[in-house]
Amino acid sequence: MRTPEGEATRRFLAAVRDPLAALADSSSAPPRYKHYPDAERTRLPQAGRNAWKGELLYHLLGLTRLDWQYRDNTMPTAVPGTGVVRVARPVPSGGALYPIEAYLADDTALHHYDAVHHTLESLRDGDHRKPLLPATEAEAEAVLVLTAVFWRNGFKYRDFSYRLQCQEVGALCAQALVLAKRLHLSASVHLEFDGERTDALVGLDHEAESALAVLVFRSTAARPVPGTPPDLGRPVARPAQAPTPVTRLLPHLAALHAAGRRPRPAPRPPAQENPPTPTGRVLRLPRVNPPDLDQGIAHRASPLHGYQAHPLTLEDLARILTAALPDGPAMTGMGLFARNITGVTPGLYHYDPDRNLITGTGRDDLDTGLFTAPTVHALRDAAAVLIPIGAPLLHAATCGDTGYRLLQAETGMRVHRASLAAAALGLAARIHSEATNAATDTALGLAGTPWQSLSFLLIGRPHPSGSALRCRPERKGHRPDRASPNQ
Numbered sequence: 001m002r003t004p005e006g007e008a009t010r011r012f013l014a015a016v017r018d019p020l021a022a023l024a025d026s027s028s029a030p031p032r033y034k035h036y037p038d039a040e041r042t043r044l045p046q047a048g049r050n051a052w053k054g055e056l057l058y059h060l061l062g063l064t065r066l067d068w069q070y071r072d073n074t075m076p077t078a079v080p081g082t083g084v085v086r087v088a089r090p091v092p093s094g095g096a097l098y099p100i101e102a103y104l105a106d107d108t109a110l111h112h113y114d115a116v117h118h119t120l121e122s123l124r125d126g127d128h129r130k131p132l133l134p135a136t137e138a139e140a141e142a143v144l145v146l147t148a149v150f151w152r153n154g155f156k157y158r159d160f161s162y163r164l165q166c167q168e169v170g171a172l173c174a175q176a177l178v179l180a181k182r183l184h185l186s187a188s189v190h191l192e193f194d195g196e197r198t199d200a201l202v203g204l205d206h207e208a209e210s211a212l213a214v215l216v217f218r219s220t221a222a223r224p225v226p227g228t229p230p231d232l233g234r235p236v237a238r239p240a241q242a243p244t245p246v247t248r249l250l251p252h253l254a255a256l257h258a259a260g261r262r263p264r265p266a267p268r269p270p271a272q273e274n275p276p277t278p279t280g281r282v283l284r285l286p287r288v289n290p291p292d293l294d295q296g297i298a299h300r301a302s303p304l305h306g307y308q309a310h311p312l313t314l315e316d317l318a319r320i321l322t323a324a325l326p327d328g329p330a331m332t333g334m335g336l337f338a339r340n341i342t343g344v345t346p347g348l349y350h351y352d353p354d355r356n357l358i359t360g361t362g363r364d365d366l367d368t369g370l371f372t373a374p375t376v377h378a379l380r381d382a383a384a385v386l387i388p389i390g391a392p393l394l395h396a397a398t399c400g401d402t403g404y405r406l407l408q409a410e411t412g413m414r415v416h417r418a419s420l421a422a423a424a425l426g427l428a429a430r431i432h433s434e435a436t437n438a439a440t441d442t443a444l445g446l447a448g449t450p451w452q453s454l455s456f457l458l459i460g461r462p463h464p465s466g467s468a469l470r471c472r473p474e475r476k477g478h479r480p481d482r483a484s485p486n487q
Contacts, residue, residue, distance in 0.1 A: 006396035008252075008259040009404045013392060015252040016160040018437075028155045031241055034101050036112055039121035039237040049219075052183040053104065053120075053142065056217075057113050059179055059297060060172055061102055063087045067304075089115070091171050091416065092302055092431060094164035097153035100172060101209065103145040103202050105129045107227030110202070110236070123203065123237045127227030131201055134190040137216050141185075141224040144215040145202055146172055150253060151244040159252040164433065166405050167455065169212040170412025176215055178293045178420065184221065190214040191409050192402060195261030203236025208243035210257060212405065259401035275333045275389060276445045278350050280360025283343075286315050287356065290323035296420030302430040303378070307460030311340045312383035316425050320459065321351055323421035324386065324414045331395060331407050332414060332454065335387035335444045337366060339379070340460075348443045367439040375432040375456075382458040383427075386418050387440065391450040411454045418457060428462035431455055 044054030058064065065088045089098055102113040104120065105128040111120035132143045148165040157164060173189045180187035191213055198211040218224065247254045321334065334351040336358055338344045347365070349358040368376050379385070388411045395403030419429040435456035441447055 005259075005400040006393065006403075008256045008401045009392055009396040012159065012162070012252045012256040012404070016158075016163065026156070029097075030149075030151050030155060030244055032098065032152070033114075033116050034112065034149065034243070035114060035116070035240045036121040036123060036237045037240050039112070039123055041114070041117075042111070042120040042122060044118060044120060050106075052185060052219075053106070054118070055183060056144075056176065056179050056185075057102060057104070057115075058118060059090050060175055061089055061091075061098075061100065061113060061115050062118055063115055064090050067096070090297065090300075091168070091175050092300075092419070093168050094153055094161070094431075094433060095156055097156065098168075099149045099152035099154075099161070099165050100168055100212075101147045101149060103147065105132050105143040105145075106141070107225045110230070121237070124230065124234055125228070126230030128201060128230045129224075129227070131230065131232070132198060132214065133216065134193045134214055136190070137188070139218070139224050140216045141219050142217045144176070144217065145198060145211050146213040146215070147202070147204060147209050147211050149209045149243045150246045150250060150257075151208065154246055154250050154253065159250050161250070162253040162256060163408055166212060166408035167412030167415070170409035170414075171416035172412075173213055173215065173409065174413040174416040174420075175297070178297065180217060182294050184219070186218045186220055188216045190216065191406050199261070201232070205242065205245060206258075206261065207245035207247045207254060210261065213409065256401060256404060260405050262400075262402075273391070273394060273450065275350065275391075275451050276449055278359040278361045278445055280347075280349075280362045281345065282357055282359050283349075284355075284357045285318040285321070288315055288318045288322060290319055291421050291424035293323060293417060293420040293424060296423035299426075300419055300423040301428045301462060303428045303460075303462040305463045306378045307381040307383070307428070307458070308463055309340065309381040310383065310461040311342050312427070312459065314341060314343045316427070317341055317344075317384060318356075319425065320386070320418050320421045321353070324418040325353055326410055326414060331403075331410050332388045332390045333451070334414070335389050335453065337385035337387060337443075339385065340381075340383040348445075350444070361443065361445040363443040363445075366435075366443050370437045370439055371432070371435050375435055375458075378430065378432065378458050382460040384459045386415070386455075386457040386459065387436070387444065388414055388454045389444065389446060389451050390454050392452070394450050408454065415455050415457050418459070422459050426461075427459055429457050429459045431457050 045051050067086045067088045104111045107127050109122040110124045110128040111122050114121050129140050129143050146169050154161040193214050199206045336349040338346050348361040348363045351358050390407045395407050422429045436453040440453045
């Protein structure tokens with residue numbers, strides 16, 4: 001018997017109330033990268049018509065930076081002793097575990113992006129763009145499928161890792177749209193598509209790895225070049241080590257994602273309930289334009305050693321909030337914890353983009369008893385915290401279980417856009433997911449409602465003791481990213 005729509009979401013939310021309750025030992029960690037040893041390998045061009053593909057993939061999932069991590073990341077300065085160097089990617093990932101893989105379909109073949117060697121691995125020849133296109137698209141120069149390898153961070157965060165994976169895909173989509181503008185491409189993001197068909201075309205075991213987003217790219221200079229029809233009867237190349245199925249290991253994650261792969265149910269009347277309206281102090285924000293988010297890509301950093309006690313101007317706050325707005329109707333709202341903002345009384349607020357103001361909830365501080373030590377330390381001198389909010393069960397009632405992925409992906413997009421805006425303004429930002437708990441919801445006036453906090457982004461001026469290593473010298477077609485002390 002088929003599970004009722006929204007039931008998988010309800011069970012998942014009940015299972016992940018405490019995201020830190022079941023952290024696993026790192027000895028069970030799977031491989032960090034996927035590789036197809038028998039596939040034909042193609043170097044990504046640095047010049048010519050297809051040079052944009054390498055630039056796009058490099059700044060989405062490439063190995064662009066080195067992180068130097070010390071033994072104690074709760075201190076404002078480095079603790080003497082042995083440190084650890086980790087390779088990092090451009091877009092933040094929970095625990096820097098990077099569960100997302102990318103598959104590119106162009107006029108020549110279906111490829112897997114090998115991030116370690118910055119090459120394409122051709123899984124099956126022929127033009128797979130049309131079979132992978134969502135129903136609303138007619139043509140594309142390339143189709144990019146972003147997938148989650150569930151166990152890659154699921155071994156540590158258990159079922160809660162699905163929330164992190166959906167938010168990471170949203171962040172990657174936000175980055176891709178900014179890069180598309182730089183590369184003179186038109187781009188569209190699709191979070192609703194036939195997941196069963198997409199997984200089958202890419203050759204995935206959907207119990208171990210599955211598609212979360214499909215991105216469509218077109219050059220603004222020319223029409224897409226037609227390719228050779230694909231041989232869909234030919235098996236896709238096999239990876240060196242197949243990802244681990246998680247149906248039994250992570251039952252709530254598996255059930256929720258499986259429900260979201262099905263075709264969306266018939267449209268229903270949208271939920272009418274809005275976030276609670278605070279009645280506290282009101283402050284109108286200045287009318288500003290968002291910064292150029294492309295300028296933030298090379299400078300985005302997640303500070304490891306906290307922030308300097310430096311105020312954020314009201315104008316910069318407004319610019320970051322404006323940058324974080326989604327395109328089109330929003331599924332999420334935005335809360336604000338003002339810590340050190342010029343002209344703003346410290347406390348909890350809701351942001352109203354339509355009226356361009358923030359309204360206080362009546363709470364001046366957060367109960368940090370459920371926060372980890374690094375979060376407590378970083379919060380001490382952070383200037384502001386952005387807290388996206390949403391109502392997962394309300395969206396499940398109208399969108400089915402796919403609504404959870406849509407909600408969390410939008411959260412990831414908003415948080416990443418805010419991070420890029422902060423970086424463009426010379427600031428730094430870092431997500432602290434465990435702070436989205438009952439205490440935070442109460443401070444935002446969400447207790448007893450379907451609404452809850454979805455992410456927790458600290459913003460401030462980074463401490464000067466953070467590392468700034470570059471992973472490789474600048475090369476033609478690429479701008480090196482400044483290292484972040486952590487993701």
